[in-house]
Amino acid sequence: MSTTSTLTLPRIGVLAVQGDVREHLAALSALGAEAVTVRRPAELEQVDGLVIPGGESTVMDKLVRAFDLREPLVRRIREGLPVYGSCAGMIMLADRIADGRPDQQTLGGLDITVRRNAFGRQVDSFEQDLDYAWSDTASSGATGTVHAVFIRAPWVEQAGPDVQVLARVSEGAAAGRIVAVRQGNLMATSFHPEVGADRRIHAEFVSIVRAHRLQQSDARQSPEREDTA
Numbered sequence: 001m002s003t004t005s006t007l008t009l010p011r012i013g014v015l016a017v018q019g020d021v022r023e024h025l026a027a028l029s030a031l032g033a034e035a036v037t038v039r040r041p042a043e044l045e046q047v048d049g050l051v052i053p054g055g056e057s058t059v060m061d062k063l064v065r066a067f068d069l070r071e072p073l074v075r076r077i078r079e080g081l082p083v084y085g086s087c088a089g090m091i092m093l094a095d096r097i098a099d100g101r102p103d104q105q106t107l108g109g110l111d112i113t114v115r116r117n118a119f120g121r122q123v124d125s126f127e128q129d130l131d132y133a134w135s136d137t138a139s140s141g142a143t144g145t146v147h148a149v150f151i152r153a154p155w156v157e158q159a160g161p162d163v164q165v166l167a168r169v170s171e172g173a174a175a176g177r178i179v180a181v182r183q184g185n186l187m188a189t190s191f192h193p194e195v196g197a198d199r200r201i202h203a204e205f206v207s208i209v210r211a212h213r214l215q216q217s218d219a220r221q222s223p224e225r226e227d228t229a
């Protein structure tokens, strides 16, 4: 559990075992969060939220286990830690991988089935403007389409009833495929918002982290209020 007060900046970790860590740190810092790398269980305990970056999910899975981070990550996700996964990070947050390798584990948390490298080898990467279901409660204030960059991306093949679909592929053979989702404090995109200068997706996540911190501090105060009532 984080010890930071609600008056201080939210401290948001970026899982730093593999992948595009630096870009996420820069995006989070630009939004006024205290952005830190997470490689050790003790570092994970200090954060109010976590980003799992893009990279290679099979390697990330192995390294997370090698760094003794798997159990603490699964526990904190279950306890409600806000986590945003981009690309390989989405795969790490998925409960299921379609046609997954038997030795690849995910952390889980999102009731989705993802398909890795779903867009095929011919289309290693592509860009598209997508409609995005910006949240009105998280109050990041964002509107408009997202210019999404996909790099050997997964898509969401199936999503459970509690999963909110935030964006779908807008054109081409994969039109309609789900590429951004949210379930509670977990958010994931198949694409990489950290590569450009657009910070709206990160801002959505920072506002989820802030809202969660507020809730937690309210929960800490309410037993006392009951005592004095």
Ligand SMILES: NC(=O)CC[C@H](N)C(=O)O
Residues within 6 Å of the ligand: 053, 054, 055, 056, 057, 058, 086, 087, 088, 089, 091, 116, 117, 151, 152, 153, 154
């Ligand atoms: N850009 C990415 O994160 C690619 C994800 C990668 N294809 C994987 O399966 O992990």
